[in-house]
Amino acid sequence: MATTPSMSNTARSSCRLLTRSPVALTNPSGFGRQLQYAPRCLRQASTATQNDRKKERVVILGSGWAGYGFARSLDPKKYERIMISPRSYFVFTPLLAGTAVGTLEFRAVTEPVRKLGLDHFHQGWADDIDFARKVIRVEANTSDDIASRTRLALKHRPGTADKGALFDVEYDKLVIAVGSYSQTFGIEGVREHANFLRDVGDARKIRMRVLQNFERAALPITSDEHRKKLLHFAIVGGGPTGIEYAAELHDLIRDDLTYTYPALMKFVSITVYDVAPKVLPMFDQTLANYAMDRFNREGIKVKTQHHLMRVRPDETCEGCLKLKIKEHGDEEIGAGIVVWSTGLMQNPLVEKLESKVFKLPGSDTEMKLQKDAKTGGIVTDANLRVNMIPAAAASEPPPAQGQKSTVLSDVYGVGDCTVISDMSLPATAQVASQQALHLAKRLNKGDVGSKPFKFRNLGTMTYLGGWTAIHQSSADELKGWMAWVLWRTAYLTRSMSVRNKITVPFYWFISWLFGRDISRF
Structure with missing residues (x-):
């Protein structure tokens, strides 16, 4: 790996020792300031590391339909892929109800994210993002708690005192795909x-x-x-x-x-x-x-x-x-x-980012991420680039915000946590996966901004029990047994790995032949 000419071997060795020292990396002043009082060589080492990288580092927040689909489609020969997520797997959510009654086993609807061959995977919560320095503060999450993501999200809200170990991750490009959680509407209990x-x-x-x-x-x-x-x-x-x-x-x-x-x-x-x-x-x-x-x-x-x-x-x-x-x-x-x-609420990280006021390098204007007035999601343009607006305009009506918005360089948003400006799309796995594939394709070709995202509605299906279902699309409407066949075929073909394409029909057959396992453990 290439080295930085301006640093001698002795200086580089000293900087390596300093970078490994907890004292050098910890500062009580808080996130975004921990390097302010560090030795000059520490800052040089950070710059050298960035210069040494041969590929741009793309950090993906989330392992759901958007994050997993994007990481799966992004070219590893062109980009260094890093994923940050509190869970180390992807869930095929359309078949989740079947696992809750024993028709399928849990591992048949999950995919380990580490098998994507990522350069790095960090199991944790993105706690904060410094857009000016391109640094993400991460809270480690190695707990074996199987509580609902909604409860965990509320328990680990960014800014709460009860935190795991914290560390920073730098990025060249950032994809926010943290998804959403169940909305409780404040109902007691x-x-x-x-x-x-x-x-x-x-x-x-x-x-x-x-x-x-x-x-x-x-x-x-x-x-x-x-x-x-x-x-x-x-x-x-x-x-x-x-x-x-x-x-x-x-x-x-x-x-x-x-x-x-x-x-x-x-x-x-x-x-x-x-x-x-x-x-x-x-x-x-x-x-x-x-x-x-x-x-x-x-x-x-x-x-x-x-x-x-x-x-x-x-x-x-x-x-x-x-x-x-x-x-x-x-x-x-x-x-x-x-x-x-019923109902969705925004990820607490999204709420925190939308409340932040930041300045980009070379500008004195205070900016904020543009927030969708209806859903609270982060607003992106048609090319899935995150929009920002002057902080002074954040309290103005949405039309005024829309006129003043500009894109935040190298930051993209996909999935339920975002809303495309002037486009109304449902918060579904189908939308998230199509957005992920579109963005990955554009980054692979290096022409983000040349072709806006367009959603192709492939239809909606719902299982009704007893080998019956309903299906609706722009082309046709089906109900009963034929819709059930389409429902199972479509979800089977959409299963991400070959392993699950085999295990899912296997468990369907076992459940049909021998009945569901009703043991409790």
Whole structure:
């Protein structure tokens, strides 16, 4: 590797010793100042390291659909790829509901990010970013906690006192793909007592809770009143995730648990609650009605225009919860589990970055990242470059902000945490993966800015249970068994690795032939 001519061998050796010293790298003044009082040779060593690199360093924040897809598509011969994420795997989220009931095993829907052959992977949370110095402050996360990403995100909010080890990572180009989390809307008890369904840890906890409730209900000391509460499964959110989980749960009960706990079937109930006047709003009325008719035939209750006000433990029933529904007045509904799948909130890092005021080198103007007024996401241009606006204009109406925005050099945004200016797109895996592929392709060709991103809608699918589904696209609409075949085929072909393209149909076949594994461990 080349060395910097201005530094002697002795000086370089001294700088190497200093760089390894915790004293040289730690300063109580805070992030962005730790090198302010360091010896001159330390700064020279940092410059030499940057000059020695033969490839531009691209740092990717996040290992979801956007971050993983981008890292997978970026040319490693042209760029040094570094990923920072609190989890060391990618989750194929469309099949997550199946793992929560045992149709699939958890590892069949995950992909280890280290197998991408990255130059570096750091398991941690991006705590802050210094855009002027192109440095990311990272908090290490090697915990084995399987708690929901939403709970972990709130626990590890940037700026909180309870932190892991901190270290810095430099970048030449930065891709922000941190995604979003479940929105609790400030409803009492949701964060503490509801189960989210956005990660394999969530699915594992739900699977354990469902089986645990059946075991509790089967005990001879459990009253019928408590059995009814334990075996009431409440799902909040009538979007694809909530509907698919209700369908998968019904399959588990009908195909497997019925034969294991036949005496308990009269106590089982599944209810989907949603504040909207209809569920599955992304589908037209015909397909949505088909879904509801099927649920009605299977005994799954769907209650629209119902507002959950509170979730709390039931002191009289171990493992039970009480739900306060606005439309039910003072009456509280008993439930054994609440699966929450409605609304999205921005990653705490995004909120922190949008509140920052910074100055770029060679400019005295104070700038801020442009924030979308509706979603709170970071605004990008059509080429996925992050927009910034003068700090003085941040309080002006969105039209005024749009007129004054400029792009932040070498910083890009993809996925749920961003919004493309003058473009309304859903926060879906399909959008995130297409954005990631587009940006990687443009960087590989070195012509970012020459071709704006265009979303190609490949359609929307939802599983309804019992080998039926619905599918809608600009080309056609399908329902029933044919839509189910398309649903499984599409998700199988979209599985990232060859290994999972084999293991997913294998587990589907095993579940069909022998039933789901209902052991609890």
